[in-house]
Amino acid sequence: MNWVKKYPPFLISEYPNGDDSALFQILPVPLERSVSYGVGTRMGPSAILKASENLEVFDGMSCPGESGLKTLPPVNCRGPIQKVLGRIAVATEKILLQGRIPVVLGGEHTVSTGVFMALSRHYRTKIPGIVQIDAHADLRNSYQGSPFSHACVMKRALDLDFPIYQLGIRSLSPEEIQLREDRKIPGKDALELCSGTPVNELNLPEDFPEEIYLTIDVDGLDPSIIPGTGTPEPGGLGWYQTLNLIESIARKHKIIGFDVVELAPLKGSLISEFTTARLVYQVMGIIARQEIKSKE
Ligand SMILES: [Mn+2]
Known part of the structure; x- marks a missing residue:
């Protein structure tokens, strides 16, 4: 239990760390390998967990923590990247087998690859859709010599054959633009969502799976909201806009898990980690209310 000091359980100031019956199983993954610009994502999970101690239990609508919070030990991120992804996949699959919600805290966005492996194995034929909030498309086949x-x-x-939906994209390579066209990848870019009257509601495509996994790169939000990230891009999603968009998706789709990645804490400022912790808690709230409703 020597990890607890650096990785205090989420909102431990208000709720005891839960057991396997907790709805939210929080998995810290301090991975930082393929940094291309700013550094510090390995400090992300610890900073989010420490910041969470300052959250209120009430998220504005309900108390998501009442559904149970269990923070797991951090994933060992040493060794070859495939090994690390394998560990992330095993830890995530265990949560899925228990019928709980994985809440994965990065770390660089690569951590989601391990989660996708777990989702692919767990769901097999009834594959969920992935909704991505991000400034970058992250659709390169390889980058700086690595497919990871x-x-x-x-x-x-x-x-892995996941249907994907992209939100907030505003930075693309020609290769990615081509792939988006070839594969007809659906989504709404930042220009459409943010440049005029902010869009707060959306419908995923008719044929998009009912169950979705949400991957949130914090750089999808505007850097005025979360400046602490590796590659901050201007013109991103607003705070309420982000929550409203997720709420609108959750009205028609079941969120089966999510990750929040790419926080790189800044020296001398707590805004980024506190806002990210709050974002994690707000998304838990959306899911918790969904779960309660489905049992009514
Ligand atoms: Mn990303």
Whole structure:
């Protein structure tokens, strides 16, 4: 239990760390390998967990923590990247087998690749859709010599046959633009969502799976909201806009898990980690209310 000091359980100031029956199983993954610009994502999970101690239990609508919070030990991120992804997949699959919600805290976006492997194995034929909030498409086949770069994570999702939906994208390579056209990848880019009257509601395509996994790169939000991230891009999603968009998706789709990645804490400022912790808690709230409703 020597990890608890660096990785205090989420909102431990208000709720005791739960057991396997807790709805939310929080998995810290301090992975930082394929950094291309700013550094520090390995500090992300610890910073989010420490910041969570300052959250209120009430998220504005309900108390998501009442559904149970269990923070797991951090995934060992040493060794070859495939090994690390394998460990992330095993830890995530265990949560899925228990019928709980994985809440994965990154780390660089590559951590989601391990989660996708678990989802693919667990769901087999009834594959969920992946909704991505991000400034970058992350659709490169390989980047800086690695297919396991953070810039490739959604291409790996396509390789595993996941339907994907992209939100907030505003930075693309020509290769990614081409792939989006060839595969007719659906989504709404930042220009459409944010440049005029902010869009707060959306419908996923008719044929999109009912169950969805949400991968949130914090750089999808505007850097005025979360400045602490590796590659901050101007013109991102607003705070309420992000929550409203997720709520609108949750009205028609069941969120089966999510990750929040790419937080790189800044020295001398707590805004980014606190806002990210709050974002994690708000998404838990959306899911918790969904679960309660489905049991009514
Ligand atoms: Mn990303």
